[in-house]
Amino acid sequence: MPSDKNQFDKELFTPYFEQWQLVRGEIEAFYNQKDSRAVELMKIACQSYCELLELGGTAYDDRKEKAVFVLLPLNGEERFEFIKAKIASHYAFVQLDALMIETKKKVARLAIRKK
Template sequence: MKLSQKLIKEKTDPFFNQWTILKEVIENSHRLRDSKGQNAMSNGIILYKNLLQQCDNQVTPLNGQERLMFIEQRPSNYAAFRQLDELFAEMKKLIASKRVQLKRLEE
């Protein structure tokens, strides 16, 4: 399957929709200082890795691997949550940019 087919909205949007739900759970758990967000954070890490696979690891944020290692080492840390949220935001922008580039090449 070509990269352009893997980056279509229908293939990538579910990852971002799921992250929106997980993000709310994690934010609430940090605000309430309970441990319910730990499972959601683990699911968020898996979701991010699946998104990278969907994109064939050809679309990755700057220092993405190092940042992911930081997140995996400290999943209960608020800074790790913020970093994961930033990775998702950057991926969304990078995917949109790549879509535009690929569309221009196809024309």
């Protein structure tokens, strides 16, 4: 995990967002064709998203009384669980795409705050 000093250096997170942009169209096309390769690529994308969240670190959430990933968007835990549970559904792709967009915005916001 990066040090606190550069924890939200956008450059550390850029490869994850670039990779998603490279595969998102392919995943969507596979879902539209009802091709099982969509599920395989989604599993890889989910693993990559987990790595992205881990890179951002955790913080203690008093309301949940546990450590949570700093980069998770609103209702991110529940939404990510939905994605994993319904990975064969096109809606899982839609939800992962939304999480990636929201996470990218959160990284940008936190990167500005850390400067």
